[in-house]
Amino acid sequence: MAVRAAKMDQVKQKVEQMGVFFEKIGHAPMSGRVFAYLLVSEPPYREFYDIQEFLAASKSSISNAINHLMNEGVVDYMTFSGDRKRYFRVNASNWLKKTKEGVRQVSVLSELVQEVLEDRSGSKHLDFNEGLKMIVDFQQHIAQGIEQSIASWEAKHGKA
């Protein structure tokens, strides 16, 4: 029994730690923790009250967190006949899709700096413009590399 409790605490810590990570990449704290919990839990689907209890949070927090994650698409739920509860889980393939989108965002900055550069075309400060060009060039190079990587990955796996 003490063994179980100890394991539980380990899981809790892991969830907190991962939660912090997901916070950093833009989720609200509770959303991060819910997502983390669904990732590590066995089984990987959990009912509402279970999540609430594990995270020691209010129903409303959990409800909001889950709905955020479901809107993002990274969480969905399954049901079992004869059981009216929903079992929430990470939707790995949607998460993968989101990840792809995220990685592609690199190119946004490059476009923005490109614009700035166009506006600056008449500038006397050529060295500064050169610096910006460098950044645009780098970003575009990376973006292209990413596109290629995505393409080769999709070729290897079953696409999307």
Added chain:
Amino acid sequence: MAVRAAKMDQVKQKVEQMGVFFEKIGHAPMSGRVFAYLLVSEPPYREFYDIQEFLAASKSSISNAINHLMNEGVVDYMTFSGDRKRYFRVNASNWLKKTKEGVRQVSVLSELVQEVLEDRSGSKHLDFNEGLKMIVDFQQHIAQGIEQSIASWEAKHGKA
């Protein structure tokens, strides 16, 4: 004169718009605007009061914003002899360096999910684990692609 004023308004709008972008990638609103202003302004170096006036903000806000940006390294300043003011500007090469670091962060998530996967090694839910493996694999593939792109870019340009 009306022409000038109109151009000024355009610049202001551009700065706001870019500021929002920099906000999204993690800066405080004012920091984002300061950075945006330094990017588009001609000349690309500006004194404290100039920035303050352009952004219609308080000295303390500007001071804090500039210091944040200087701590990040993406802004620094130059001076002119016989002039005690500092002229703040974007440090493009440091910004580039930061950008590189940022792009490399992709691999962090993959490591985290990799860990989760190890913890889940005894799980019955093979399909779920497969989904996670997919994500790790994708991330690693992309990370590798990025490393390669960085390497080839550095080979072409003067490294760093």
Added chain:
DNA sequence: TTTTTAGTTCGACAATTGCAGAACTAAAAA
């Protein structure tokens, strides 16, 4: 038909974050 359950919605509250204003500091100028 009434009760229970699973989850949502709403209003208040707490924490965090960002900005402002004013007092302050250090160095240069007078």
Added chain:
DNA sequence: TTTTTAGTTCTGCAATTGTCGAACTAAAAA
């Protein structure tokens, strides 16, 4: 030596964001 200037620091306020508790809803169960 006194004053001015360029910028900082500190305190408080305002806005935003996250969470909670409690009342609510819709569907299932009794």
